Amino acid sequence: MKRMRTLAVPVVLAALLAGGKVLAAAPGVGDCLECHGDKTIEKSLPGGGTLSLYVDEKAYRGSVHGKGACTTCHSSATSPHGKLAKVTCGKCHPDAEKSYSSSTHGKTRAKGARDVAGCDDCHGKHDIRKAKDPAARSFHLNIAAVCLKCHKDRAIEDKYGLPGQQVMEAYEKSVHGMAATKSGLMGSAVCPDCHGNHAILPGDQPRSATHRQNIPTLCGKCHPGILEAYEKSVHGKGMRGGITESPVCTDCHGEHKITRISDPASSVFARNIPKTCSSCHEKEGISTRYALPKKRFSTYMDSFHGIALEYGMTKAANCASCHGFHEILPAADPASTVNKANLPRTCGKCHPNAGPNFAKGMVHVEVTPQKAMGVFVVRVFYTVFISMLVVLFVCHVGLELLGRRRRKRMEEGKKE
Amino acid sequence: MSVESRESASVVRMSLMFRIQHILLMGTLLVLALTGFALMYHDNWLGSALIRLEGGVLFRGFIHCTAAVLLMAQMVFHAFYMLFTREGKRELKDFLLGKQDFADFSQAIRFNLGTASEYPRFGKYGYKEKFQYWGATVGTLLISVTGVILWAENISMKILPKIFLDITLIIHGYQGLLAFVILLFWHVYNEHLHPSVFPMNRAWLTGKVDAEWLRQEHPLEYEKLKQEEVL
Numbered sequence: 001m002k003r004m005r006t007l008a009v010p011v012v013l014a015a016l017l018a019g020g021k022v023l024a025a026a027p028g029v030g031d032c033l034e035c036h037g038d039k040t041i042e043k044s045l046p047g048g049g050t051l052s053l054y055v056d057e058k059a060y061r062g063s064v065h066g067k068g069a070c071t072t073c074h075s076s077a078t079s080p081h082g083k084l085a086k087v088t089c090g091k092c093h094p095d096a097e098k099s100y101s102s103s104t105h106g107k108t109r110a111k112g113a114r115d116v117a118g119c120d121d122c123h124g125k126h127d128i129r130k131a132k133d134p135a136a137r138s139f140h141l142n143i144a145a146v147c148l149k150c151h152k153d154r155a156i157e158d159k160y161g162l163p164g165q166q167v168m169e170a171y172e173k174s175v176h177g178m179a180a181t182k183s184g185l186m187g188s189a190v191c192p193d194c195h196g197n198h199a200i201l202p203g204d205q206p207r208s209a210t211h212r213q214n215i216p217t218l219c220g221k222c223h224p225g226i227l228e229a230y231e232k233s234v235h236g237k238g239m240r241g242g243i244t245e246s247p248v249c250t251d252c253h254g255e256h257k258i259t260r261i262s263d264p265a266s267s268v269f270a271r272n273i274p275k276t277c278s279s280c281h282e283k284e285g286i287s288t289r290y291a292l293p294k295k296r297f298s299t300y301m302d303s304f305h306g307i308a309l310e311y312g313m314t315k316a317a318n319c320a321s322c323h324g325f326h327e328i329l330p331a332a333d334p335a336s337t338v339n340k341a342n343l344p345r346t347c348g349k350c351h352p353n354a355g356p357n358f359a360k361g362m363v364h365v366e367v368t369p370q371k372a373m374g375v376f377v378v379r380v381f382y383t384v385f386i387s388m389l390v391v392l393f394v395c396h397v398g399l400e401l402l403g404r405r406r407r408k409r410m411e412e413g414k415k416e
Numbered sequence: 417m418s419v420e421s422r423e424s425a426s427v428v429r430m431s432l433m434f435r436i437q438h439i440l441l442m443g444t445l446l447v448l449a450l451t452g453f454a455l456m457y458h459d460n461w462l463g464s465a466l467i468r469l470e471g472g473v474l475f476r477g478f479i480h481c482t483a484a485v486l487l488m489a490q491m492v493f494h495a496f497y498m499l500f501t502r503e504g505k506r507e508l509k510d511f512l513l514g515k516q517d518f519a520d521f522s523q524a525i526r527f528n529l530g531t532a533s534e535y536p537r538f539g540k541y542g543y544k545e546k547f548q549y550w551g552a553t554v555g556t557l558l559i560s561v562t563g564v565i566l567w568a569e570n571i572s573m574k575i576l577p578k579i580f581l582d583i584t585l586i587i588h589g590y591q592g593l594l595a596f597v598i599l600l601f602w603h604v605y606n607e608h609l610h611p612s613v614f615p616m617n618r619a620w621l622t623g624k625v626d627a628e629w630l631r632q633e634h635p636l637e638y639e640k641l642k643q644e645e646v647l
Binding site for chain 2: 301302307308310311312313347351352353354355357358359360361362363365372374375378379382383385386389390393394397399400401402403404406407
């Protein structure tokens with residue numbers, strides 16, 4: 001910076017030149033730009049830094065407010081002027097102001113925090129454009145970058161206990177993030193689509209758009225067909241019935257890191273499905289509370305399907321192949337894909353010959369006398385039989401070595 | 417063992433035909449065990465290491481089935497050989513189980529315990545060899561039948577309920593384990609660790625055994641060969 005001008009010099013100068021005329025009427029845009037059109041105009045801040053007071057005329061004229069006057073927002077501005085009153089957008093945008101003040105940003109800012117997003121942080125100042133305008137900060141494809149400016153800032157994350165940078169980076173790599181940044185899709189989910197805009201609240205608050213109980217409806221905004229299937233499922237009904245531990249979309253798919261199901265990193269990639277489902281279904285408490293059959297994971301992993309899947313044959317049946325996914329129903333429900341009556345059709349998807357006859361017996365074979373007597377008996381028989389044989393073999397060897405000494409003695413006796 | 421008897425040379429116990437069959441059997445059984453136990457014990461480190469070594473579950477299955485086909489082909493060949501060739505028929509006669517074998521077994525136990533005065537006199541095959549032979553035959557039959565049911569799963573599913581297939585799978589696996597245990601404890605002991613053959617009965621390679629060994633362990637066969645003037 002070559003020259004450091006104080007604010008006083010041009011202001012006093014302008015006042016002298018213009019005389020009393022300017023003081024009488026509110027200044028026009030041109031009047032303001034006489035000073036503020038100068039790129040070097042700035043003011044010293046108490047902390048030691050400087051704040052540019054330059055207003056880019058072109059950006060302002062192109063903004064949504066470009067046809068108005070500076071004094072609409074800076075109502076206390078005169079020419080010359082000292083420190084101006086704070087701009088209150090709510091004067092013209094009361095609804096936005098109201099919902100903003102109920103948001104976590106608004107509440108924190110009301111406590112005096114200055115590093116929390118206000119109107120200008122997301123919308124801009126003199127260059128505000130309509131959200132539909134591709135040049136707007138709040139344009140669908142630009143907004144994520146605006147949010148991430150703060151939300152990828154470690155200092156801010158630490159100060160407010162926000163999710164770490166990995167979470168934000170995961171969004172950028174997610175199917176939603178890629179749809180926005182890579183493919184430029186207007187249908188992509190960007191931050192405000194899920195979190196809301198002005199009324200944004202942390203997910204643990206019931207009124208938040210991202211609170212557990214609101215998640216299905218939220219995702220259903222863009223995925224209505226899936227929501228419909230989910231609502232009919234045992235998980236959906238449970239969730240709507242107030243069972244908060246009933247899974248919602250994010251429990252299986254993840255949140256920021258959602259990727260395509262064909263992505264091996266996805267929690268719903270074929271190979272990862274057993275782990276994802278069993279994160280609830282292997283929990284003792286859950287199977288007890290809802291009277292669910294136990295050992296679903298271990299019995300699956302011990303089956304041909306489980307082994308094949310474990311060693312990378314994604315073609316092999318996983319939980320969802322038989323039970324379905326969004327429309328999962330309990331086996332007792334006649335509409336369930338794993339209802340006894342429907343098993344031939346479900347198994348038949350891969351095994352065309354698996355008829356009603358095949359469906360007899362357990363699919364998840366838990367080897368206990370109550371659950372699978374036949375298998376249990378055969379296993380016990382072989383275990384006992386093999387163990388007994390080993391013991392008998394060892395006894396036989398011992399006896400034979402004993403007998404050999406006797407034979408040797410007899411042989412020697414004969415020779416003598 | 418005297419010097420003369422050692423020099424009195426040796427006698428054929430396994431013809432080339434049987435040695436070939438034995439080596440093939442050994443090879444296929446080893447491959448089947450390695451690929452089969454890999455699947456049966458897929459959840460421990462050795463099992464999973466074996467599956468990876470065998471090129472994944474799909475290729476493991478391919479190797480297992482190929483070896484199984486070879487084993488079953490040998491079994492069929494062996495049956496025909498034993499039933500319809502001169503050598504086979506003679507061997508089969510030696511292998512037939514009779515009352516004498518049970519009497520021999522009990523006499524051997526009693527002798528070893530010191531209550532019988534004489535050790536039984538075996539023919540070409542004593543109870544130990546017969547147990548091995550018929551055990552292997554029954555085991556191979558059972559494991560082949562269950563294996564085929566599991567292999568042809570698309571046909572099996574049509575005919576059999578799943579519970580039957582579950583049992584088939586358990587039988588197949590444990591039958592394999594049983595075969596393995598018998599080979600390890602019985603066959604390895606009899607043919608490698610037994611004091612009369614230690615470290616190995618070389619008949620499976622050379623086809624021959626010492627006449628003196630035969631005289632001590634299979635005296636009836638020894639005497640028969642003497643009579644036939646083979647010795």
